[in-house]
Amino acid sequence: EVQLVESGGGLVKPGSSLKLSCVASGFTFSSYGMHWIRQAPKKGLEWIALIYYDSSNKYYADSVKGRFTISRDNSKNTLYLEMNSLRSEDTAMYYCAKNWGDYWGQGVMVTVSS
């Protein structure tokens, strides 16, 4: 059974940093691209980052480019999202997703507020 479990969220102040993790199981993690997708409260889905299976390519939404970094450790079956210079508009549920959304984690909440 495919499982994706996010962690690392919380309440932080504007300008702070946070690092999210997503631990994968039930499939060969090193064979698949992975995504981070977020959803602000009561809003729609927003794709924010993609990393290829071997980390050879990374892509970002303009809204996070230069502030967020996606990475992975295939030896630990773990996907990461390092978030810097956080803003109130980054407040959202953050989901990791396998491949092109085949499976999603349960999400982790990030709240940016003073």
Added chain:
Amino acid sequence: DIQMTQSPSSLPASLGDRVTITCRASQDIGNYLRWFQQKPGKSPRLMIYGATNLAAGVPSRFSGSRSGSDYSLTISSLESEDMADYYCLQSKESPLTFGGGTKLELK
């Protein structure tokens, strides 16, 4: 960036109705179109991939189609468990973009 214009934003319907949700792509995306269902408080679930292919475990009353740059998700006979938000996603190129969503609710 490719824009995905989804309509309607809200769709009141009755059980047993046939309903259709549409996304229009601003550029050619071929069949790089996916549909997701999201129930309140839950993570999204893949329903359709490659514009017309049913994901594993999805009931056969769901179907996807394409006409030019218009992509549709159709539920042939609405059941109570189908009440949810639906989103399309284009995965042709980065940045990937979602449609604005459709809230399917009981009339």
